[in-house]
Amino acid sequence: xxxxxxxxxxxxxxxxxxxxxISGGLAAAEEQPSAAQMMDDLMYGRGPVGGPFTLTxxxxxxxxxxxxxxxxxxxxxxxxxxxxxxxxxxxxxxxxLDALGPLAEGVQPVFITVDxxxxxxxxxxxxxxxxxxxxxxxxxxxxxxxxxxxxKAFYIKVPDAQGGDYSxxxxxxxxxMGRDGEYLGFMPPQTSPERLTEILRKYLGK
Ligand code: NI
Numbered sequence: 001x002x003x004x005x006x007x008x009x010x011x012x013x014x015x016x017x018x019x020x021x022i023s024g025g026l027a028a029a030e031e032q033p034s035a036a037q038m039m040d041d042l043m044y045g046r047g048p049v050g051g052p053f054t055l056t057x058x059x060x061x062x063x064x065x066x067x068x069x070x071x072x073x074x075x076x077x078x079x080x081x082x083x084x085x086x087x088x089x090x091x092x093x094x095x096x097l098d099a100l101g102p103l104a105e106g107v108q109p110v111f112i113t114v115d116x117x118x119x120x121x122x123x124x125x126x127x128x129x130x131x132x133x134x135x136x137x138x139x140x141x142x143x144x145x146x147x148x149x150x151x152k153a154f155y156i157k158v159p160d161a162q163g164g165d166y167s168x169x170x171x172x173x174x175x176x177m178g179r180d181g182e183y184l185g186f187m188p189p190q191t192s193p194e195r196l197t198e199i200l201r202k203y204l205g206k
Pocket of ligand 1: 084
Protein backbone atom coordinates (compact mmCIF):
# COMPACT_ATOMS: atom_id res chain seq x y z
CA UNK A 1 0.00 0.00 0.00
CA UNK A 2 2.72 2.47 1.00
CA UNK A 3 4.95 1.28 -1.79
CA UNK A 4 2.38 1.71 -4.50
CA UNK A 5 1.40 5.03 -2.92
CA UNK A 6 5.00 6.20 -3.23
CA UNK A 7 5.16 4.91 -6.79
CA UNK A 8 2.00 6.76 -7.66
CA UNK A 9 3.52 9.93 -6.25
CA UNK A 10 6.61 9.49 -8.38
CA UNK A 11 4.46 8.96 -11.46
CA UNK A 12 2.48 12.10 -10.67
CA UNK A 13 5.69 14.03 -10.08
CA UNK A 14 7.09 12.85 -13.40
CA UNK A 15 3.90 13.75 -15.20
CA UNK A 16 3.94 17.19 -13.60
CA UNK A 17 7.59 17.71 -14.48
CA UNK A 18 6.89 16.63 -18.06
CA UNK A 19 3.83 18.84 -18.24
CA UNK A 20 5.69 21.82 -16.89
CA UNK A 21 8.53 21.21 -19.25
CA ILE A 22 6.20 21.08 -22.24
CA SER A 23 4.15 24.11 -21.26
CA GLY A 24 7.39 25.95 -20.44
CA GLY A 25 8.60 25.25 -23.96
CA LEU A 26 5.36 26.45 -25.50
CA ALA A 27 5.36 29.55 -23.36
CA ALA A 28 8.85 30.45 -24.50
CA ALA A 29 7.76 30.24 -28.14
CA GLU A 30 4.41 31.98 -27.83
CA GLU A 31 4.73 34.24 -24.86
CA GLN A 32 3.97 37.89 -25.18
CA PRO A 33 2.90 40.46 -22.63
CA SER A 34 -0.68 41.73 -22.92
CA ALA A 35 -1.55 44.36 -25.53
CA ALA A 36 -2.29 46.85 -22.76
CA GLN A 37 1.02 46.17 -21.03
CA MET A 38 3.01 46.60 -24.23
CA MET A 39 1.21 49.77 -25.28
CA ASP A 40 1.56 51.20 -21.80
CA ASP A 41 5.31 50.49 -21.72
CA LEU A 42 5.69 51.96 -25.19
CA MET A 43 3.67 55.08 -24.42
CA TYR A 44 5.52 55.82 -21.20
CA GLY A 45 8.91 54.83 -22.49
CA ARG A 46 9.40 51.97 -20.04
CA GLY A 47 12.18 49.60 -21.01
CA PRO A 48 14.17 49.39 -24.23
CA VAL A 49 12.57 49.35 -27.70
CA GLY A 50 14.15 47.55 -30.64
CA GLY A 51 17.51 45.83 -30.72
CA PRO A 52 19.41 43.53 -33.01
CA PHE A 53 17.54 41.19 -35.34
CA THR A 54 18.19 38.96 -38.31
CA LEU A 55 15.20 38.02 -40.45
CA THR A 56 14.73 36.95 -44.07
CA UNK A 57 13.87 39.27 -46.94
CA UNK A 58 11.56 38.52 -49.85
CA UNK A 59 14.43 37.11 -51.92
CA UNK A 60 15.30 34.66 -49.15
CA UNK A 61 18.36 36.60 -48.01
CA UNK A 62 19.08 37.06 -44.29
CA UNK A 63 18.96 40.73 -43.33
CA UNK A 64 20.08 42.32 -40.09
CA UNK A 65 19.29 45.69 -38.60
CA UNK A 66 23.04 46.37 -38.46
CA UNK A 67 23.12 46.70 -42.28
CA UNK A 68 21.08 49.86 -41.99
CA UNK A 69 23.44 51.77 -39.71
CA UNK A 70 24.06 55.27 -40.98
CA UNK A 71 20.43 55.56 -42.06
CA UNK A 72 17.30 56.27 -40.14
CA UNK A 73 15.25 53.09 -39.98
CA UNK A 74 11.48 53.01 -40.10
CA UNK A 75 10.08 49.76 -38.70
CA UNK A 76 6.51 48.69 -39.26
CA UNK A 77 4.85 45.44 -38.18
CA UNK A 78 1.89 44.34 -40.27
CA UNK A 79 0.59 41.77 -42.70
CA UNK A 80 -0.47 41.79 -46.32
CA UNK A 81 -4.06 40.67 -45.68
CA UNK A 82 -4.60 43.65 -43.37
CA UNK A 83 -7.73 45.35 -44.70
CA UNK A 84 -7.04 48.97 -43.87
CA UNK A 85 -4.49 50.09 -41.27
CA UNK A 86 -1.35 48.59 -42.80
CA UNK A 87 -1.96 49.81 -46.35
CA UNK A 88 -2.86 53.30 -45.08
CA UNK A 89 0.30 53.54 -42.96
CA UNK A 90 2.50 52.09 -45.69
CA UNK A 91 1.02 54.64 -48.08
CA UNK A 92 1.80 57.43 -45.62
CA UNK A 93 5.40 56.19 -45.30
CA UNK A 94 5.67 56.01 -49.09
CA UNK A 95 4.32 59.53 -49.57
CA UNK A 96 6.62 60.90 -46.87
CA LEU A 97 9.65 59.29 -48.52
CA ASP A 98 8.57 60.62 -51.93
CA ALA A 99 8.23 64.08 -50.42
CA LEU A 100 11.79 63.87 -49.10
CA GLY A 101 13.14 63.36 -52.62
CA PRO A 102 16.84 62.46 -52.63
CA LEU A 103 16.96 62.78 -48.83
CA ALA A 104 14.90 59.57 -48.68
CA GLU A 105 18.13 57.71 -49.37
CA GLY A 106 18.98 58.40 -45.75
CA VAL A 107 15.94 56.43 -44.60
CA GLN A 108 15.45 52.67 -44.67
CA PRO A 109 11.83 51.55 -44.31
CA VAL A 110 11.35 47.99 -43.07
CA PHE A 111 8.10 46.03 -43.06
CA ILE A 112 8.05 42.98 -40.79
CA THR A 113 5.19 40.57 -41.34
CA VAL A 114 3.33 39.28 -38.31
CA ASP A 115 1.68 36.68 -40.54
CA UNK A 116 4.61 34.59 -41.79
CA UNK A 117 2.35 31.63 -42.58
CA UNK A 118 0.39 33.50 -45.26
CA UNK A 119 2.90 36.20 -46.19
CA UNK A 120 5.20 34.09 -48.29
CA UNK A 121 5.41 34.87 -52.01
CA UNK A 122 2.83 37.61 -51.65
CA UNK A 123 5.00 39.73 -49.38
CA UNK A 124 7.40 40.88 -52.09
CA UNK A 125 4.61 41.76 -54.46
CA UNK A 126 2.74 43.57 -51.73
CA UNK A 127 5.56 45.83 -50.57
CA UNK A 128 6.63 46.62 -54.13
CA UNK A 129 3.28 48.37 -54.51
CA UNK A 130 4.60 50.90 -51.98
CA UNK A 131 8.01 52.58 -51.79
CA UNK A 132 10.79 50.96 -53.83
CA UNK A 133 13.19 51.08 -50.90
CA UNK A 134 10.90 49.10 -48.59
CA UNK A 135 12.43 45.87 -47.34
CA UNK A 136 9.92 43.16 -46.42
CA UNK A 137 11.04 40.76 -43.73
CA UNK A 138 9.76 37.44 -42.52
CA UNK A 139 10.99 34.57 -40.38
CA UNK A 140 9.77 31.72 -38.25
CA UNK A 141 6.86 32.53 -35.93
CA UNK A 142 9.31 32.37 -33.01
CA UNK A 143 11.81 34.74 -34.67
CA UNK A 144 9.11 37.25 -35.46
CA UNK A 145 7.60 37.05 -32.00
CA UNK A 146 11.02 37.78 -30.52
CA UNK A 147 11.57 40.87 -32.67
CA UNK A 148 8.01 42.10 -32.08
CA UNK A 149 8.41 41.68 -28.33
CA UNK A 150 11.64 43.67 -28.47
CA UNK A 151 9.72 46.48 -30.18
CA LYS A 152 6.76 46.08 -27.80
CA ALA A 153 4.61 45.33 -30.82
CA PHE A 154 1.58 43.22 -29.98
CA TYR A 155 -0.16 40.91 -32.43
CA ILE A 156 -2.65 38.12 -32.13
CA LYS A 157 -4.57 35.91 -34.54
CA VAL A 158 -8.31 36.43 -34.51
CA PRO A 159 -10.25 33.58 -36.13
CA ASP A 160 -13.06 34.61 -38.46
CA ALA A 161 -16.57 33.80 -37.30
CA GLN A 162 -17.12 31.54 -40.30
CA GLY A 163 -14.58 29.45 -42.13
CA GLY A 164 -10.99 28.70 -41.21
CA ASP A 165 -9.70 32.16 -42.05
CA TYR A 166 -8.29 34.64 -39.61
CA SER A 167 -7.22 38.23 -39.28
CA UNK A 168 -4.54 39.65 -37.02
CA UNK A 169 -4.97 42.36 -34.45
CA UNK A 170 -1.70 44.22 -34.22
CA UNK A 171 0.05 47.30 -32.95
CA UNK A 172 0.07 49.72 -35.88
CA UNK A 173 2.66 52.26 -34.85
CA UNK A 174 5.54 53.45 -36.99
CA UNK A 175 8.86 53.06 -35.20
CA UNK A 176 11.74 55.38 -35.92
CA MET A 177 15.28 54.24 -35.19
CA GLY A 178 18.39 56.42 -35.41
CA ARG A 179 21.55 56.05 -37.46
CA ASP A 180 23.21 54.01 -34.74
CA GLY A 181 20.19 51.77 -34.31
CA GLU A 182 18.97 53.67 -31.27
CA TYR A 183 15.26 54.06 -30.67
CA LEU A 184 14.04 57.59 -31.43
CA GLY A 185 10.33 57.12 -30.90
CA PHE A 186 7.12 55.98 -32.49
CA MET A 187 4.39 57.63 -34.50
CA PRO A 188 0.79 56.63 -33.94
CA PRO A 189 -1.28 54.87 -36.62
CA GLN A 190 -2.67 57.23 -39.22
CA THR A 191 0.07 59.80 -38.82
CA SER A 192 -0.22 62.01 -41.88
CA PRO A 193 2.48 61.86 -44.55
CA GLU A 194 3.16 65.56 -43.96
CA ARG A 195 3.82 65.04 -40.26
CA LEU A 196 5.97 62.02 -41.04
CA THR A 197 8.01 64.04 -43.55
CA GLU A 198 8.49 66.77 -40.96
CA ILE A 199 9.74 64.32 -38.34
CA LEU A 200 12.05 62.55 -40.78
CA ARG A 201 13.49 65.89 -41.91
CA LYS A 202 14.17 66.81 -38.31
CA TYR A 203 16.11 63.61 -37.64
CA LEU A 204 17.89 63.81 -40.98
CA GLY A 205 19.04 67.24 -39.85
CA LYS A 206 17.65 68.92 -42.99
NI1 NI B 1 -2.52 46.02 -40.31
